[in-house]
Amino acid sequence: MLFNSFAFIFGYLPVVVAVYFWLGRHNPTWAAGWLALASLVFYGYWDYRYIPLLLASIGFNYWVGLCIVQAVKPARKYWLVFAVTINLLLLAYFKYANFFLHTINTFGVTDFQPLDIILPIGISFYTFTQIAFLVDTYQGKVNEYRFIHYLLFVTYFPHLIAGPVLHHKEMMPQFADRKNYYPTGENITIGLSIFVIGLAKKILIADNIAPLANPVFSPDAHPQLIEAWIGALAYTFQLYFDFSAYSDMAIGLSRLFGVRLPLNFNSPYKAANISEFWRRWHMTLSRFLRDYLYIPLGGSRIGSFNRYRNLMATMLLGGLWHGAGWTFVIWGGLHGLYLVINHVWQFIASKTEIRTGVLWAIGSRLITFLAVLVAWVFFRAPDMRTAIDILGALVGLNGISLPRGFELYASWFQDLPVVPSFNGIQWIDFGGIGIPVLLSAMLIAWFAPNTQEIFYRYDPCLEKVPLPNSTISRYIPWSPSRIWSMVFALAFVACVLHMNRITEFLYFQF
Incomplete structure (x- = not known):
């Protein structure tokens, strides 16, 4: 069941919310149990065959x-090592077994047949969530062990499929708070408003950009310069708004129940360096990798070389977490390399006097964005050959083709190093709404206030969102008013009218 489907919006969600608050008036434990049961139904809607696996994982942990x-x-340590090993073996079997077999076959060692494995949706997220629970238990950070609340903590449907990765200590006090079992106008209004923002990002922006990216990343496309740049930019912003949409919808849905989720997305394309990018993109995964991988490896405590080694190892494993393929490993390796370069540069800058200003700020953001875009090419490409072909196209190695109408101006291009052809743009449809939506998406991502800034007065998530520096956001803070009600009502109607094709969120595959 998708957040952006009629069945979820007009069927599942109203029933779950209504029964939850009705039970909450009589017995909060029943309400928590109902929400856990509803979350299992939500998960089983995808493939009921994996509910026993999810329940077995929950019971074991x-x-x-x-x-x-x-x-x-x-x-205590032996129990922890045992449980983490079992969790990782389970994840490795479902997510990486065929990848390892394919890799072995590639080197010609033998010829293993692929296993008939269907990846259980959300297994990476609920596995990492429970590993964090085990480590926190070992460290004495867990104080509440009611099974119903633990079941709800893991299966909680706003986060179950694509995150955020939750900490036990963040959620248990909220599930135990009796006031969250009674509806309030503030929670419902804020929750629905944030949900509509996410819905609009998904349906009106991300889904309309996708047709620009998909043909370019086809293995048989062989795009040229203009097509490659449009396709790469389209995927870069499709993924941005798709993941931002899910993060907003999860926060909004959870707020309906009075529960605040941790912030998971905070305008990452406004980052001035790659370290800041990772403090803004998939923030709970970054936190998990830092706390449970980078720091246990030694972090930055044992010298610069080991620090860079740990950064690279963390990002390589982070890339492999996203997908079982060498393209994901390369993506993680590139970000590891970016982080190493960034730390070296910061060290050099701290020892010298480097002037900064407006141009420096713009340049650093542009360089960071271009580095992220190059890495996204590997992230999206179905194989290495396609990724390398697109990267070559981005620098003109595949040639330049212009629309046939430009042939009248062929003489203008004669003195250029690369003379374009006039065979038309094969993979991009300039007649649809894709290009205008892409341009609008770029402006929104770079210059508009994000959801947390718009709702900063009402603490939409667990972290205290500071007063934003953005001048624009100071003039459009959300408030319960008729104007805002009309804005979100119109946005919701526009989304409903465009829900004729329902698409999954991109992070579901991870």
Whole structure:
């Protein structure tokens, strides 16, 4: 079931919310149990065959968590290592078994047949969420062990499929807070408003940009310069608005129940360097990789070389987490390299006097964005050959083709290093709304206030959102008013009218 479907918006969600608050008046435990059950139904709508796997994972990790609490100190670590190993083996089987077999076959060692495995949706997110729970239990950060609340913590449908990655200590106090079992006008109004923003990002922006990217990344496309740039930019902003949409919708849906989720997306394309990008993009995954991988590897405590090694290892594994393929490994490796270069540059800058100003700020953001775009090419491409072909096209190695109408001006191009052909633009449809939507998306991502800035007065998520520096956002803060109600009502109607084709969120595949 998709957040952007009629079945979810007009069927599932109203029933779940109504029954939740009705039960909350009588017994909060029943309400929590109902929400957990509804979350299992939401998950089972995709493929009911994997509900037993999800429940087995939940039961196993809850049991091990109790064992860790009850064990004496030496045995606590053994329980933790045992449970984390089982979780990673389960993830490795479903997500990486065929990748490893394919890699072995590629080197000609043998000829293994691929396994008949269907990847359970959301397995990466609920596995990482429970690994964090186990580590926090080992470190004494977990104080609440009611099974119903733990079941809800893992299966909670606003985050189950594509995040954010949750911490037990963040959610349990909210599930135990009795006032969250009673509806309030503030929570419902803010929740629905943020949900509509996410819905509009998905339906009106991301889905309308996708047709510009998909043909260019086809293995048989062989795009030229203009097509490659439009396709790469289209995917860069399609992924941005698709993931931003899911993050907003998750926060909005959760707020309906009085529960605040952690912030997971914060205008990453406004980042001035790659470290800031990762503090803004998929923030809960970045936090997980930092706390449970980078720091345990040694972090920055044992010298610069080891720091850079740990950064590279963390990003390579982060890339592999996103997908079982060498393109994802290269994507992670590029970001690891970017981070190393950024840390070296910051060290050099701290030892020298480097002037900064407006041009410096613009240039640093542009360089960061272009580096991210290059990495996204590997992230999106179906194979290495296609990725390299598109990168070559971005610098003109595949030639330049202009619309046939420009042939009248062929003499203007004669002195250029690369003389274009006039065979037309094969893979991009300039007659649709894709190009105008792409241009609008770029302006919104770079210059408009984000959802958290618009709602900063009402603390939309767990983190305290500071007063934004953006001048624009100071003039359009959200408030419960007729004007805002009309804006969101019109946006919702526009989304409903364009819900004739329902598409999955891109992060569902990870």
